[in-house]
Structure formats: C-alpha cells, structure tokens
Amino acid sequence: MKLIFEKTQSGRRGLSLPQSDVPEQKSMDSRYCRQEQLQWPEVTELDVVRHFTHLSQRNFSVDANLYPLGSCTMKYNPRFTEALAALPGFAGLHPLLPQLGRGYALTQGALQLLYEMESLLCEITGFDAFTLQPLAGAHGELTGVMMMAAYHKARGNHKTHIIIPDSAHGTNPASAAIAGYQTVAVPSNSDGVLDMERLREAVNDQTAGMMLTCPNTVGIFNSNIDHIARMIHEVDGIMYYDGANLNAILGRCRPGDLGFDVMHVNLHKTFATPHGGGGPGAGPVGVAGKLVPYLPISRVVKDEAGTFRLDYDEPDSIGYVASFYGNFAVIVKAFAYILLLGRDGLRQVGDHAVLNANYVQARLKGVFEAAYDRLCMHECVFSAVRQMEQGVHAVDIAKFLIDQGIHPMTIYFPLIVKEAMMIEPTETESRESLDFLIDAMLRAAALAGAQPDAMAAYPKTMPITRPDEVLAAKQMKVNYFAPCG
Amino acid sequence: MNPYVANTSRDVREMLAAIGVDAIDELFRDIRPEHAPRSFNIPDGKSEYEVMEYVGSLADRNASDLILFLGGGFYDHYIPPVIPSLISRGEFLTAYTPYQPECSQGTLQALYEYQSNICSLTGMDVANASLYDGGTALYEAMMMALRLNGRNQVVMDGGVSPIFRKMLRSYTSNLNIEFIEIDPSHGQSDREKIKDAVTEKTAAVILQNPNFFGAVDDHSDIAALAHDRGALIIQSVYPVALGMLKTPQEMDVDIVTGEGQSLGLPLSFGGPYLGFMATRRKFIRKMPGRIVGETVDTRGRRCFVNTLQAREQHIRREKATSNICTNVALCAVQASVYMSLLGRQGLKDLAQVNREKTEYLKTQLSLIEGVEVKRSAPTFNEFTIALPVDAAQVVERMIDFGFAAGYPLGRYYPSMTHYLVVAVTEKRTRAQMDQYCLSLRQVLDQAGA
Numbered sequence: 001m002k003l004i005f006e007k008t009q010s011g012r013r014g015l016s017l018p019q020s021d022v023p024e025q026k027s028m029d030s031r032y033c034r035q036e037q038l039q040w041p042e043v044t045e046l047d048v049v050r051h052f053t054h055l056s057q058r059n060f061s062v063d064a065n066l067y068p069l070g071s072c073t074m075k076y077n078p079r080f081t082e083a084l085a086a087l088p089g090f091a092g093l094h095p096l097l098p099q100l101g102r103g104y105a106l107t108q109g110a111l112q113l114l115y116e117m118e119s120l121l122c123e124i125t126g127f128d129a130f131t132l133q134p135l136a137g138a139h140g141e142l143t144g145v146m147m148m149a150a151y152h153k154a155r156g157n158h159k160t161h162i163i164i165p166d167s168a169h170g171t172n173p174a175s176a177a178i179a180g181y182q183t184v185a186v187p188s189n190s191d192g193v194l195d196m197e198r199l200r201e202a203v204n205d206q207t208a209g210m211m212l213t214c215p216n217t218v219g220i221f222n223s224n225i226d227h228i229a230r231m232i233h234e235v236d237g238i239m240y241y242d243g244a245n246l247n248a249i250l251g252r253c254r255p256g257d258l259g260f261d262v263m264h265v266n267l268h269k270t271f272a273t274p275h276g277g278g279g280p281g282a283g284p285v286g287v288a289g290k291l292v293p294y295l296p297i298s299r300v301v302k303d304e305a306g307t308f309r310l311d312y313d314e315p316d317s318i319g320y321v322a323s324f325y326g327n328f329a330v331i332v333k334a335f336a337y338i339l340l341l342g343r344d345g346l347r348q349v350g351d352h353a354v355l356n357a358n359y360v361q362a363r364l365k366g367v368f369e370a371a372y373d374r375l376c377m378h379e380c381v382f383s384a385v386r387q388m389e390q391g392v393h394a395v396d397i398a399k400f401l402i403d404q405g406i407h408p409m410t411i412y413f414p415l416i417v418k419e420a421m422m423i424e425p426t427e428t429e430s431r432e433s434l435d436f437l438i439d440a441m442l443r444a445a446a447l448a449g450a451q452p453d454a455m456a457a458y459p460k461t462m463p464i465t466r467p468d469e470v471l472a473a474k475q476m477k478v479n480y481f482a483p484c485g
Numbered sequence: 486m487n488p489y490v491a492n493t494s495r496d497v498r499e500m501l502a503a504i505g506v507d508a509i510d511e512l513f514r515d516i517r518p519e520h521a522p523r524s525f526n527i528p529d530g531k532s533e534y535e536v537m538e539y540v541g542s543l544a545d546r547n548a549s550d551l552i553l554f555l556g557g558g559f560y561d562h563y564i565p566p567v568i569p570s571l572i573s574r575g576e577f578l579t580a581y582t583p584y585q586p587e588c589s590q591g592t593l594q595a596l597y598e599y600q601s602n603i604c605s606l607t608g609m610d611v612a613n614a615s616l617y618d619g620g621t622a623l624y625e626a627m628m629m630a631l632r633l634n635g636r637n638q639v640v641m642d643g644g645v646s647p648i649f650r651k652m653l654r655s656y657t658s659n660l661n662i663e664f665i666e667i668d669p670s671h672g673q674s675d676r677e678k679i680k681d682a683v684t685e686k687t688a689a690v691i692l693q694n695p696n697f698f699g700a701v702d703d704h705s706d707i708a709a710l711a712h713d714r715g716a717l718i719i720q721s722v723y724p725v726a727l728g729m730l731k732t733p734q735e736m737d738v739d740i741v742t743g744e745g746q747s748l749g750l751p752l753s754f755g756g757p758y759l760g761f762m763a764t765r766r767k768f769i770r771k772m773p774g775r776i777v778g779e780t781v782d783t784r785g786r787r788c789f790v791n792t793l794q795a796r797e798q799h800i801r802r803e804k805a806t807s808n809i810c811t812n813v814a815l816c817a818v819q820a821s822v823y824m825s826l827l828g829r830q831g832l833k834d835l836a837q838v839n840r841e842k843t844e845y846l847k848t849q850l851s852l853i854e855g856v857e858v859k860r861s862a863p864t865f866n867e868f869t870i871a872l873p874v875d876a877a878q879v880v881e882r883m884i885d886f887g888f889a890a891g892y893p894l895g896r897y898y899p900s901m902t903h904y905l906v907v908a909v910t911e912k913r914t915r916a917q918m919d920q921y922c923l924s925l926r927q928v929l930d931q932a933g934a
Contacts (some may be wrong), residue, residue, distance in 0.1 A: 001590070004598055004825050014826035015565055020838050021915045022845035032701050032863055038829040039605040045567055048825050052595070052818075059591035063575030076489050077579050080533050085753070086569065089544030093724035095755035096557050096892060097548065100532075101881035109546030110754050123526055135617040135756065136811040138798070141654075145636070149659040174798035174808035178628065180659040183803045221515040252513050253520040268811065272489070276815025277592035278582035278775065279615070280757030296655070319655030323558075323620045324755025336540050342530025345487035352490045354512045359500040375504075375512055402588050410584075425859050430491035431500060443885050462587040464782040472780035472792040476769060478611050482600035 001058070001463070003052050005480050010039040014048050015285040037479050044089060058463050059277070060407040066433055068360075070379045070410035070422025071169065071217055073247050073269035078340075081273070081333035083331065090332055095324040104309050111308035114300045114325055117335045118284075124247075124338075124346065126256025127286030131295045132326040137244060139321070140264025140283030141175035141211070146318045147262060147287065147294040148209050149179060154294075154316065157236060159208035165194050167218060167414045170243060172211040181208055188416050192372040194216040194228065203231055209238035214258070217247050217414040217422070219357065219376035229259025238262060238291070246270045247426070248354055248378035251347030261288045270349075271334035282330040296321045352427035353378040355435055360423055363438045367445045371417040379424035383417050387445065390452035394419040397444045402459040404440040486530070547754075548884075552917055555696070555889040556867045556908025558646050559758075562725065563912050565826060567607075568749050572819045582775075582814070586790045592814060593789035596777045599821035606727050606824075607741045608734025609763035613774035614791075615817040616809065619744025620652040622760030623691070623721050625773045625807055626740040627653060629764075630717045631688035632771050632806070635885045637662050638686045640679060644669040644696030645721060647897035653691075671861040672698040672869055680710050687716040689740075694722055694730065698859070698894075699867035699906060701730060708737040724748055724761070726865040728836030733763075740764045749823025750816055759816040770796060773807030775814075780791065835911060839866040843909040846918045850907075853926055867908040869894070874932045876905040882931070886924035 043051070060067065067074035068245040085091065089109060097106045104111060118130040134140035145162070152159045162176040166185045173183040184202050193216065210232045215221040222228070229239050241255040241263035247270045255263045267273050268281035275281070287295060297317045298310040325331075341349070354377050361370060361380035368382040384394040398408030398421070410422040425434055448455055459465065492500070497509070506512060531539070553561040558778040572578070576591060583589030583596075596614045603612040616622040627639060641650060643666055654664065667678045674692060683690055690711045695701045708718045717739040725747045745759030746752070764772055770793065778792030798805040827835060843866045851858040855873035872879055876893035883890035895902035909918070 001594065002600075003594070008828075012828070013831060014828055015831055018563065018838060019836055019912045022842055022918075026846035028701070028729060028840065028863055032703055032731055033729055034608075034735065036608050036732055036735060038728070038823050038832060039828065040602055040829045040832060042828045042830065043825060045565075045826065046610070048822060049567060049571065051825070052571045052577075052822055053574070055591040055595050056571075056574045057591065058589075058594070059576040059580045060585075060588035061576045062579035065588075067579075067581070069581060072581055074579075074581060078489065078533075080537060081517045082542045082573065082578075083536065084544070086751075087541060087544040089541075089549045091751040091753050092549035092552075093547050093583070093754040094553055094555050094561070094752050094889060095559060096555055096888075097551070097889060099896060100555070100884065100889060101877060101894075106551070107547035107754070109543035112546070113543045115542070120527065123524065126523065134620065135813075136809070138808045138810045139617060139621070140810060146655070146659065153659075169810075170798035170800070170802045170805070171808050171810050173803035174801075174805040177803040177805075178808055221513075223515045223517055226520070249516065249797075251522065251525055253516050254522045254525075257523050258520060266811075274815075275581040275777045275811075276813070277577055277580045277589075277595075277683065277818065278814030279811040280617075280813040280816055281811040282757075305888065318658065320620075320648065320651040321655060321758070323618060323652070323758075325755040328754040328756060329751075332540065336536050337921045339528070339531055339536045339539065340533060341487055343525060343527035345530045346527060348487040348490050351509050352492055355492065355497065355500055355504075355509055358504045358506075358512055362504040362583065375506075375514070377512075377515075398585065399587065402585065407588060408585050412792070427487075428489045428491065431496040432489075441536060443754075443755045459587050463590055464587055464786055464788040465784055467586050467782050467788045467790045468780045469790055471791070472790045474777040475778070475780070476766070477779040478600055478769070478776050478794070479604040480597070481605055482610050482766070 001054060003480060004041045004043060007043055009043055009049055010226050012042045012044050014043055022333040065405055065407050067407040067436055068409050068423045068425045068437060069407060070424040071244055073424060073426055075272055075426040076428035077272050077274040078337060081336045084336050085329040085332045098310050102103045103307060108308055111300055113332065113335055115302055117331055118300060120338050121284055121286060125263060125286050126254030128289045129292045130284050130286045133296050133322040134264060134283035134285055135322055135327050136279060136281040137264055137266040137283040138175055141171055142179055143285050143296060143321045144178040144240050144262045144264060145175055145269045147291050150294040150318050151238060151291055152208055161205040162208050163210040165200050165212065167416050168211060168213060169215050169217065169242060169244060192220045193222045203235055205235055207235050207237045208355045209240055211240040211242060213242040213245050215245050215377035218371055218381045219379040220372065221377055225258050244269060245378060248350055250350035252350050256288060262291055267330055267334040273330045273333040280327050280330055282327040294318050340431055349427050356425040356427060356429055359432055360425055360438060364441055367442060379422055381417055382421045384419035384421060387448040388419055390448055392448040392452045392455045394421050396414045396455035397421065399458040400444040400455060401440055403461050406437060406440055418476060494495045513889050514823045519880050551889040553886055554921060555888045556906050557892045558744055559752060559826055560908060560910050561912055562747050562910050564749050564751060568819060568822050571822055572815060577815060577818060583791060586788065592786060593777050595818045596814060597789045599817045600777060600823055602824040605761050606724060607763045608732035609741055610766035611769050611770055612761065612763035613776050614763055615814060616760030616774050617813060618756060618758040618760045619721065620649045622742035622762050624653050624656050626742045626762060627689060627691065629740060629771050629773060630719060632719060633768060634688055634715060636686055636688035639689050639691060640682045640687055641691040642667055642674045642679060643657050644674055644698060645691055645693040646697050672700045672774050672859050673862045674702055676707055679707055681709050683716055684712050685714055687714060689717045689719050691719045694720055695726055695865050698869040699864040701861035701865055703731055703736060705736045712841055725836060725839065728832035729840065745820050748820035750819060759813050760819055771806060774798045774809055774812060838911045842913055846909050849918060849922045853922060855929055866910060867906055869904055869906050872903050872905060875902055877927055882928040883924060888921055890926060
C-alpha cells in the first residue's frame, strides 16, 4: 500500500483553516524562521479518509478478531465510555484551569471524578490512597519505585537492590534500573512459582524491595504470598505489586490485604479502556499508609465543605511524575466501566476470565505441552516443545492462527518457558469464541504433525507475508524522507 | 450483572466439566481463605443510561466554555471532526502494540508515516513512535544524553516549562545528577550565563523554543559552544510554531522533544497527550521507545515492523534504554492524521494566522494603560505582559467576563507575580480579542490601577 507521501499532489488541501480577521502584521524576523521546506503531504480530506480507512483495514483488533494476547488483557472495550470521555465538559477542559483561582470552582466535576475514582481503586485493591497520575503501567512502576526510594531515604536506609522473579515482565527490572537500583533476579521452581530457597538467599539488608506479579506471568497465584511479604518486610523492604494481572483476582483478594505496600493498575487492561495500537493507557498507583506521604503531587482532596481541591503542599512527596492529573480521558472511561459493573460485575470479571483460561488449557493440554500441569488463573501457558520435534516453532503456530482470523497469543514470553505460548482469553469471549480458538490451535497442531514444512509459509492471506526483521534492523529506514545507510 | 460476560449457566456447567472441577470457586483454590478481601464495598452496578447521566453531570460541572487565552504548553487549536471519526475506528482503537506485523500493518505504517512527519517538522533524521507526553519525553531525552556521553551534569534554561523542570528533578532525585538552572533574562535565554555554565563536565543543555514566556529564540550559538565542549543540546519545541520557526536541525540541536497535544489532540484536562522525540541518525540505538522501520516480506513487498527492539525492556530488561512499554500510539496516529490534513502549506498558514492574531492582541493590549507588553524578544502565539496589579487576581476577575485570561507567572516564578502569559490560537476571533481587552480594562479599573 502506498504511503500518504506517495499520494501527494502539489496544491491539494485537506483542511479549511480560519483566515486572519486582523490587519496584516509585520512578519517575523527571518533569522528566526525556518528555511528548510516542510515535506508533509498535500492531499484532500477524502484522500486522508481513504488512506487511514485502508490502513485500519490492515489491522487485527478486538472489534474484529479474537485477540488472546497473554498478559495484555485484550477484553472488549465498551463504547459508552468513549462517548463520555468525548463530552465537551471533559475533552475541552484545559488542565491549567484549576490554577486560575475561584476555589477550584472551574473544574469541580473533573476533580470529583478523580476523587471518586481514587476511592474506588482503593476499595478494589485494598490500599489507603491512590495517585492517578502515572500514564501507563511501566510509568506506574517507576512512580512506585521512586516512592520506595523516598521511603528508604527518609528512614536513613541504605538499600541497593530490588528483587525481581525471572518470570517478571521486562518493565519491572527496567523500571528499577532507571530509578537507580540494581536488580537481583530470583528463579522460578519447576512448579512455575518463586523458588523460596533462592529468594531467602537473595534477601538481605540491602534489599530495597521486591516487585512481583501475582498471579505471575505463567498464570499461577502464589499461595505463599503473605510469607514472601513477611520476608521482605523483615528487612524493611517494600513489596511492589505489578497489577498487569489484576483481572484474575478482582473481588477474590486484594493486593493491599496480601502484604503489598504499593501497586499499579493498568486501566487499559483490567478496566477495559482501549489499547489504541499500543496506548494510551493509564497506570494509577495505590499505596499502603506508610508510603502515603511520598505520593506524587498534586493530590486530589475534599475539604470539609465538600469542595474538591488539589493539594500541592506535601513536603515528602516525590514531586511531579506527570504534567497534570494523569491520562484523564482514559480515567473517565475506566471510571464509567467500574460504575456500570459494580461489585458483582467486577467479581464476574475475575471468575469468567479464570474459567475461560482454564477451559482453553483443559481442551488443549493433550496436544500442546502445558508449561505447568495444574489449574491456572486468567491465562495459560503452553510450550511448543512437542511441535518442535517436527521443526515447528511457537512462531509458526502463531502465524498459522493469523490466517484463521485470530490474533496470536503472546509468544516467547515468559522467558522461563521454552517456546512459550501464552493465552489470555479474557472474560468477554464467549464459549463459541473459545472453541473457535481451540479448534484453530488443534488444526495447527495437526498440520505441524502432518506437514511441518508447510507451517513456515503462514500467514498466506494477509496483505503481507512474514517480514524480514533482520533487514529492517540493518537498514534502519525509519523516516521516509531520509536515505538509508 | 456484567453485560460483557457471555457465558451462560449452561456454558459454565459444561466448561467446568471439561476442566474437571465442580465450581468456579475451585479454580481459585490457590487463593486461600485468609487471602479473602477484608472488604469489597463497591456500589451496586448501574445501567449504562444511569452511568451516562451521572458521569455526564460531572462533565457539566466544569467550565469548559471559558474562552481560552490560556496556554502554557497546551493549546486550544481547532480539531476537525474527521480526526475523531478516523481514530475511533475499532481497527485502530482496539488493537494493541503491533507485535505481529502481518496483522498490524495499519498501525505500523501509520506510525512510520508519523515518524516521517515528525522528522520533516523538526528537520531531524529519526523519530520514535511516541512517548507519553512532552514532559516525560524531555526526561527521556535527558537520560539518553547522559547515556550518550557518560557525564552527569545538566544545564537547564529557566525558560523551559517549570512543570517539565519539576518532573526532571523528581525523576532523578535518586540518581547522581547535578542540575544547573539558569534564570532567563528579560524573558529570553541568558545565553552568556548558559555559555559560562557549560563545561567539559556538562552532559546536556536543555532549552525550549518558544520558551515558557513565549519568547522565540535561535539557539545556534549555544549549540555550537556546547558541542565544542562535548555537551549535547536538547530542545523542547512547540510543533505548530515549527510551521514558521527555525527548525532544531537548523540550530544543530541533538535531541528534540515536544508536547504533541496541539497536533489534533483535545485538551482533556491533561491527557492523554503525545510526547514526540527526534534525533540524529547516529544516536538511534540510544533512543528510547518503539521505532517502526521499513523492510520487505518474503515476496519482496514493502512492509513495516517494530525494529531495533534490542533497546527495549521486553528484550533487554534492566539494560534497556527506557522502561516504556505502552506508549501513546493512537495519539501518534491521531497527530499524523492532523499533519496529513494540514499538509505543508496548511501548517505554514496555520502558523501565520496564529502569529498574526497574536501580534494584533499584543498591539491592542499595549494600548491599555498600565499594561506593558514585553517586547525584548519576538514571540509566536504566546507572550508575556506585565500588569500593574497581581496577575492571579486579574485572571480570577476575568473569569466573570468568560475568559481564561492567561497563565499568571507568580506560581512558578515568585518574583513575577504581576506577569501574565497570554496565548492566542487560530480559534480566537478579533471580536473575542477586542472583548478581552475591554474586559481587562474594566478589571484593572476596578482594581484601582
């Protein structure tokens, strides 16, 4: 398909702009002006509409396809929440308005929404306070680790490392490292959970804390979680809960009750805001009482008169992590979703997410090697080791699924499972959908057994066949207007 | 009930049988009774209509109808409805990170075009596929500069957005980074002080154009000097202004970042926004964030993939260039729709209209007794005025006339309580600007100034 730059025709316009209604002004001194010609396309509005419509048709999406991408919680995204976020009272609201005086009267509705959202998240997760500022999950992790550092600094602790299981999301060690900590990886045992012996060896006075996903990335809830929390707390470490897998436990348990001190929530996973091809998301962070003083500013507070205000006067705060109050439009959508579901609806999320994953696991484990032969939580992990004996890899099975109209599961993650295939169906998929996925997986396995050489040719029905990723990295052509090399 | 769950009681029964358990509760056996929630006092669910009404009532309680002369890095530009119409297509909206290129060419090509548009806008060689917002992009640029030259001192112009400067300080409080902040002089970068501060220890000089006071500058001389001393130049820019202003590349800047909200994104009370970043080709392997690159498929057809992923957290873990995973891909696509609609001439015209109107308002304001328009530097669509009384109080009064009159500087610059930064966009009409001036006269009269 052509690039939009290849459709350009000099003189075409895509937008009618307001004209100047003021007398002509003296122009800018040319020494401050650009000489280089801008190369944006010259196209009509119809050209733009067709171009982006055609582009969109070259995507798989939850709206059109099963999307069981493990660890990403690709559930259905309700549309009424989109309508709410687009209301002029939200979309047209300038973020600096609360600073223009009038006792925050200009933005009471927005501040009330933020305040109520924080309260809901506190109750869902068992924490004492939330900040909605972090702009994505990894941003929440960084915020959490910064609070961890502020806590230790305030207590005069000299801590150097954060403990992270080898099954963790890559963001955990990356977040710890950019906040200035070393990371210590603790291996998982053959049951897919943390090796307690190795953990005991890793924990010492230098331990600033531990980052943990529970259930973890192989879909297992660690029953020893409170024991682990005690070990970390004994050295005055902070327990960080990576909320990427929160969908599994909604209403069944709360990280705050399990001994965790801080967590982030991925609103774009658990609370059904759309992923947008890679964002925007939102990663609010909740904390237990001992970390409350370190929360980023501003904090949304409600005064005795019932007025919502922004509090910037927090001397121990880690400061600003975002320009304003978080990805507000995303927060609006998640807020509306939670209000609609209510207590029972939230519990059903976890129940059916776990039921669906176990159903897929039960139906497939005779054909694909289950990474761990036990009940799972919201996602199940298989290994393509049996298929590998025929020379077929996880990637081949994934590419086969594309031709069945299914977005592949996550592959080659978690790293601790060889040829991993991680399936997270979510609660919004029907049994018929799950059966469709299962049948497709079984057909993949059958073809892998009968004609293993045929697998490498998939997908065959997409606009493109498999791309040459090595060439992409070698030529580094990332800008249409710049030559390669 | 949860209307998004499809399983019927019969489905549940049969699925449980296939799993080999009797009840859903049995699936949760690893969560022991002592792990049960201490409370779960969430209100009962509501109908969609009830939620629409309630959340809609919260939207109604915001003053989104004020006429905005308020900017501060976030602007009230016109957003043509064709943008949300395209962006709300489910194929863009409900996809995820394009890990599987064969079924994600739409997002990948759109991001490649976005990167190319950002490169052309800034004059730089390479751009990434987005960071969260302008502030976090500036932080990432600083970290990138520290990695590139291994130094730990940062010289920062006080004309950089005070919000962004606070963010950089917060992010690095646990790191060994020495900040030297240089107060601007008469609204413009104090180039002599900056030049004096840049030494062989300096990793990067952080600048903004136009700066927080609206002043336009040419940082070429600072860049030349910094490069002599082995330091890198980071510049935070306002994309609409680049329809007119000298590009970062023309000033020999090393890393460019900016807030992309003005490229077709609503103000939305602070987000989601769009952090963009562009740099020199030779620095690409140190750049954070996803990058889309061109390649060919097995049949030799052009296609696009996420490339240079060995920089990223899912491969490199603690050694990654950044921890970013989810970015703001949809906002980048949104911006690219806007950039495509505008085109090369459209942006030029837009920049021209913004500046013309701004110059008009400057002139009108300068006719008001007691108002001093700062003219020490050229401006684009935002400028600073000095008032005879406290600017925050004036702004508060102007609300009664229906105006968000600007950003009072006292909050972040304690010595500048009488100064106001005023922003104008193509949406502001001459009538509104005249009314603004009339209202301001009245407010100042009432204040006895």
